[in-house]
Amino acid sequence: MDTAGFVEAVEDGNRTELSRLGSSKSLYALTGGELDADHVYAVVETLANAQADRYEPWADEADGELADVLTAAADAERERAADAAGETDESVEGGLFDGLDDCEGTAEWAAGLVAATIVTKKLQEQLVGFFVGQADPTTASTFRSYGDELGERREAALAALETVCADESEWETAVDAAGGVVTAAYDVYVDRLEAMGVNPKPVC
Template sequence: MDAAALIDDVTDDQQTELSRIGSSKLLYADTRGEMDEETVYATAAAREAAASETFAAWADDENHAEAAALFADAADDASARLDALDADPADWTPAMHDPLDDIDGTAARLGGLLGWTLVDKKVKEQLTGFFTGQADPQTASTFRSAGSDVLDLREEVTDLLDIVCADDADWERAQESANAVIEAAYDEFFSTLENLGVNPKPVC
């Protein structure tokens, strides 16, 4: 296997989950139905705060120098986005950080980070759309740029996966971690919407 095949496998396995997470219902779930600008900012800030904390902890604990540098850069980028939001984070940690925080091992962490990028790109797309709808093109552009940064990070992750993964077991650990992160994000999305009385599934 290589990183390109891993991404194909993960996106195939999680096609339905990623598609639904990428719907307009995502921010409704994140904000628990409170779709005002202040609450959207707060939940976006909470996502960046959680990412910064998780990836900084990985960087401190990582023995592989290139991986440690990548995790540190990911933490710094999330922290910079948090500062740019200039908003108090909501009292909420996205559920996908439960498996992320439990991951150990370089290949598994890179897989988890891959899964995070697949979810977070959907988040940034919905934030871009929200602020476009609010007639706030400057903020929409900020989140669009942030989405591009997440894509750049994904490319760095895939490049490093091809270096780090030495055998099938490494690739399996990376894939399991990516799937676990996406599944945790989807489970939270699904259950939150159900609790709000909203059908998480698209109506055809």
């Protein structure tokens, strides 16, 4: 397997989950139905800190290219969290990236980073749409730039993944780990919507 095959396996194996995470219901779920700018910024803060909290200890244990990619991702998400915190006094429930806690070892760490980046890209697209709808083109543009950053992060993470997967077994382990991250995020999405009496299945 190579990086293209890895991405194909993860996306094909989680097509429905990723589609629904990229739907207009995602922000509704993550804000607990409070779909206003304060709560949306709280989502950004919470998700960014959750990622940084995972990547930092991984970076401390990893070496070489993977350590560099994880450090850069952690620093960027920590900065994003701080920026968002300056825009809101609200808080929201976390948990979307709890699947990262199950990643162990370099192949799974790299795979988890790729998966989290794929999930975050889906949410980033909804953030752009939200702020466009709020007639806030400046913030919408900021989150468009975040999408570019996520694309670069994914490519860097994939390059690092290629350096740590020594055989087909490790590639398969990486695919399973990435799928677990996506599934955990989707489970949170479903649980939050169902708790509010909303059907999570139809894609908006």
